[in-house]
Amino acid sequence: MTIIGKTFSINNRPETLTKELSYTGKILRVNLNNGRIWVEEPEEAFYRKLIGGRGFILHYLLTELPSRIDALDAQNLLIFAPGVLSGTVLPGTGRHAVGAKSPLTGALASAEAGGWFGSELKRTGFDAIIIQGRSDVPVYLWIKDGTVEIKDASHLWGKTVGDTHQMIADELDEPKIRSAIIGPAGENLVRYAAVIHDKNRAAGRSGLGAVMGSKNLKAVIVRGSNKVGLADKALMQTVQRWINSNYKTLMSWAVTYGTSGSVKFNHDSGGTAIRNYLDNALEGIENLDARSFFQYLLKDRDTCNQCPVRCKLVVEYHDKDLHIDPRYGGPEYETIGAMGPLCGINDAIAVAKAHELCSAYGLDTISTGATIAFTMECAAEGLLSGYDFLPSFGNAESLIESIHRIAKREGIGNEMAEGSARMAQKLGEKAQSILAVARGQELPLHDPRYKNLCAMGYALSATGADHQHNLIDNFANFPGSEVCLRLEEMGVQTPLPLWGINDHKIEGFVYETAFKNFLDSAVICHFYPYQFKHVADALGGACGWDMTPTEIYEIGSRIINMARLFLIREGFTDKDDTLSARAFYKLSSGPIAGRGLTPEELKYWIQKYYMCMGWSNEGAPTPETLAHLNINYPIA
Numbered sequence: 001m002t003i004i005g006k007t008f009s010i011n012n013r014p015e016t017l018t019k020e021l022s023y024t025g026k027i028l029r030v031n032l033n034n035g036r037i038w039v040e041e042p043e044e045a046f047y048r049k050l051i052g053g054r055g056f057i058l059h060y061l062l063t064e065l066p067s068r069i070d071a072l073d074a075q076n077l078l079i080f081a082p083g084v085l086s087g088t089v090l091p092g093t094g095r096h097a098v099g100a101k102s103p104l105t106g107a108l109a110s111a112e113a114g115g116w117f118g119s120e121l122k123r124t125g126f127d128a129i130i131i132q133g134r135s136d137v138p139v140y141l142w143i144k145d146g147t148v149e150i151k152d153a154s155h156l157w158g159k160t161v162g163d164t165h166q167m168i169a170d171e172l173d174e175p176k177i178r179s180a181i182i183g184p185a186g187e188n189l190v191r192y193a194a195v196i197h198d199k200n201r202a203a204g205r206s207g208l209g210a211v212m213g214s215k216n217l218k219a220v221i222v223r224g225s226n227k228v229g230l231a232d233k234a235l236m237q238t239v240q241r242w243i244n245s246n247y248k249t250l251m252s253w254a255v256t257y258g259t260s261g262s263v264k265f266n267h268d269s270g271g272t273a274i275r276n277y278l279d280n281a282l283e284g285i286e287n288l289d290a291r292s293f294f295q296y297l298l299k300d301r302d303t304c305n306q307c308p309v310r311c312k313l314v315v316e317y318h319d320k321d322l323h324i325d326p327r328y329g330g331p332e333y334e335t336i337g338a339m340g341p342l343c344g345i346n347d348a349i350a351v352a353k354a355h356e357l358c359s360a361y362g363l364d365t366i367s368t369g370a371t372i373a374f375t376m377e378c379a380a381e382g383l384l385s386g387y388d389f390l391p392s393f394g395n396a397e398s399l400i401e402s403i404h405r406i407a408k409r410e411g412i413g414n415e416m417a418e419g420s421a422r423m424a425q426k427l428g429e430k431a432q433s434i435l436a437v438a439r440g441q442e443l444p445l446h447d448p449r450y451k452n453l454c455a456m457g458y459a460l461s462a463t464g465a466d467h468q469h470n471l472i473d474n475f476a477n478f479p480g481s482e483v484c485l486r487l488e489e490m491g492v493q494t495p496l497p498l499w500g501i502n503d504h505k506i507e508g509f510v511y512e513t514a515f516k517n518f519l520d521s522a523v524i525c526h527f528y529p530y531q532f533k534h535v536a537d538a539l540g541g542a543c544g545w546d547m548t549p550t551e552i553y554e555i556g557s558r559i560i561n562m563a564r565l566f567l568i569r570e571g572f573t574d575k576d577d578t579l580s581a582r583a584f585y586k587l588s589s590g591p592i593a594g595r596g597l598t599p600e601e602l603k604y605w606i607q608k609y610y611m612c613m614g615w616s617n618e619g620a621p622t623p624e625t626l627a628h629l630n631i632n633y634p635i636a
Contacts, residue, residue, distance in 0.1 A: 003035030010146040020229035022542035028126040033133030052083025053521040057099030058562040062633040071103035072214040074134035083523040087122035087228035092528035094305030098203035100211040105440040108462040109206035117197040119305040120178040123224025140219035153218035160360040180220040183362030185407040186213035190417040192367035200329030204364040236541025258311035259333035260290040270591035276373040280590025284346030293348035328359035337445030338369025350396035361407035370442035374420040436582040438465035449596030462563035469516040482529035514556030569635040574619035
């Protein structure tokens with residue numbers, strides 16, 4: 001059934017909202033099976049309860065997604081969800097969330113991207129897009145000021161992200177489009193393929209690009225001119241003035257170098273895993289730090305909507321053998337750590353090229369680098385044979401070749417495209433002993449042996465290992481840190497101790513992860529040092545709601561509990577709240593020698609967390625907890 005050319009418009013429809021607010025009250029629905037396009041108009045209570053972003057994603061997955069289907073089935077939902085603060089004048093709100101059931105983990109996929117797409121989507125007149133079904137042929141969505149059209153993408157299939165963006169801009173004669181695009185990796189259903197926005201902002205983790213590819217959906221393109229309203233401009237301006245007066249001091253690290261300036265510090269403190277967690281140091285690590293490579297790679301600094309910080313790097317490089325395309329931005333800490341130290345590589349040019357290729361092909365840089373590092377060790381241990389190519393530690397050329405092969409599913413790349421957990425399952429016990437994942441997703445570059453509370457967060461995350469909706473131990477162990485200030489608002493004594501886990505740190509973890517899940521629903525950049533009171537005032541300015549810090553905490557806690565219900569519904573149990581073997585491997589020397597939790601210690605503290613959350617010993621939210629948080633989704 002051809003659906004190309006199907007259109008829909010909300011123009012000339014009577015407006016639902018009679019007052020100026022930061023949300024439109026319209027959710028766009030698209031069924032790619034038959035081309036049906038329609039709009040839902042939720043009540044105000046829906047917005048106040050869920051806020052947007054991850055809250056919206058979980059609501060639709062819990063209410064509409066059939067339980068335990070394959071994530072690449074056409075019935076999976078693909079959701080693009082800004083939040084009620086996206087597109088407002090508040091700095092840090094140039095973000096949105098993308099969600100589905102994950103083809104990598106079978107759990108929740110919920111990833112956030114910066115840039116301009118989310119704000120532009122709001123300006124088209126929609127608060128979110130929910131896409132279901134699968135087109136018979138490649139298509140893309142074109143959304144402009146409330147008009148939606150399904151367009152042919154056959155000529156775009158196989159193209160890189162940057163080329164696709166430019167080709168669509170040219171054919172629409174719209175040079176200022178904002179885009180969400182998959183590259184060849186998403187088309188080839190690489191299980192950790194990403195959705196790339198505006199060529200250089202990734203909704204990176206958990207395989208959302210593969211979900212998009214499974215629907216034959218190449219891109220979602222938006223262009224809007226509608227104003228995002230405010231209920232109380234004066235109240236919003238109080239928060240806006242506070243951050244504009246303080247960001248240069250509170251976010252000086254981001255203003256100066258961005259996350260790439262933390263590479264050497266994280267390495268030297270023991271926070272960055274090296275050679276798939278085997279080593280304690282990488283010679284030449286200074287080559288990968290911003291202070292070094294800015295001199296010959298940095299072309300410019302980029303930013304997101306309503307953000308003065310400009311932390312996003314734009315790198316460029318040309319010689320007779322190698323070119324790095326500045327369209328794709330530049331590597332940040334997680335990418336540098338995954339492509340560099342984790343693979344035993346200290347060549348900044350090679351790492352920058354790896355980043356460019358991941359953006360062009362549409363790949364999550366963390367899972368890509370971690371899977372390559374895992375494969376490097378498997379090859380060194382003789383666990384792989386019969387391939388014409390295998391990557392090796394310290395070999396930059398093999399890193400680059402691996403990325404090409406993963407995106408195209410060629411040779412060993414076809415195995416790597418499944419992710420390290422599936423590779424280990426096929427390869428056997430020895431491979432399992434060197435695996436570094438949580439809930440099937442590769443660990444970020446904050447070593448769990450150094451950051452033990454973060455390790456617990458990896459194990460508990462509904463998306464698989466994630467450092468964003470987490471508490472990173474060394475961010476809360478010095479007076480005056482933004483994490484400490486938030487915890488003090490909620491009555492938690494700070495700073496928290498750096499090493500290990502105790503009851504005090506569990507208390508801090510409960511509040512901070514609730515706040516982070518709120519941010520991923522609002523949707524606000526985690527780099528901004530907002531406190532509970534600031535976001536409560538911002539919601540008042542945006543939506544006219546009289547909110548308190550306690551209500552912000554309860555919204556975040558509601559999202560965590562909804563995510564837990566989704567895990568239970570998809571067959572996960574408390575036995576899945578753990579880390580794979582390599583996370584417990586203890587080094588004999590270096591800054592974290594002998595450090596790290598045992599599996600038994602991790603399990604003990606997770607049980608303590610269950611108790612704090614009002615969950616059963618098996619990690620299920622109790623009826624009393626669900627009632628308190630106004631959660632009534634079925635899990636059967």
